[in-house]
Amino acid sequence: MRPKTVLRIVERALAAIGVAAIGYCGLILIEARWFQYQEKQSLLKALPAAPPPALPAVNQPKPELRFEEGSPLGLLEIPRLNLSTMVLEGTEASVLRRGAGHVEGTAFPWGTGNSAIAGHRDTIFRPLRHIHAKDEIVVTTLRGKFRYQVDWTKIVDPHQTEVLRPGTKQALTLITCYPFYYIGNAPKRFIVHAVRLAG
Template sequence: MRWLEWSLWAVACVCLLVCSFAYAQQRRAASFAVKASAPASTGNDTNVESGIVQSGTVFGLLRIPAIDLRVPVVEDDDTTSLLRGVGHIRGTALPGGLGTVGLAGHRDTYLRPLEKIRPQMQVEISRGRAMYRYVVDSTEIVTPEAVRVLDTEDTPALVLVTCYPFHYIGAAPMRFIVHAHLVSLVPETATGS
């Protein structure tokens, strides 16, 4: 019976270490995002002015003040990138570009606050030397196959994607979509960054 107790303690310690590591990674990514949203240097990972961003690079910060959401924006929506923040969906526009910016994230980590989002709320993306302000138009729930939500528009728009229902255990059967449109671009000097 003693060996069972020690085994359970060992498993508990391993679980605690894994959770601590994941939490530390998320905090580190958030710290990088704050730096990435400041005036960017044109290093190897990102060239903000030209729009070239390497996969896995934190290149911005997504904020929705009304629901207290602040999360790094990472290039790509693969498993590793989504551990660091919300992922920019390849093939969609970058903030400031013409067309739809697609951002995806996990409902059980960074994008859980989206369950409180409502039309007319402001969404901000800080990237390099600018802040892009969007206003939420609508939300919808779709099947995972409904890629039409990312269709490119002729005007700057934003789509946030996460799994739904928010409190579902396991692989969620639906997707929660937030549609927003660009209302302003605030240069770095005006934001006080």
């Protein structure tokens, strides 16, 4: 076989692989957007019928809530950044491919303590590169709408898990990889910390 023929075959094979890879990535993005659309519509339809959260009886222990991996918990929005994403339970790859994920073991948005939510820097949480202190974050769930205000951002190493500490205040921590434009596995984490607003 001539060298030119071999080169042509290799070029065509590489082109086919490239087209297949782009097509696969496109399908993942389309599937994620469709999932987001369906879940947002389901949440919005359910909101008017949702009863107000029941107050626990005095001295009665609160039951521990558990949600299946990938279950929708609510809608997270940052109006100034035009960011809107469903929050699902868990942080497995299959969950983060579809939306933001609630970090297991942290408080739920309607609870007391630090609620941590993670998302990919190149999809759902890409707008976080433009977030500022005092930006508003809104989390809408069937248990109510909760408003937060950003008080600080920080870049940390992946092992610095103190940002997930429970705390005694109602807080929200958003986590994504950093730098935003890094190719491959990013070495740092970008943290957004917000506190719940009254009312």
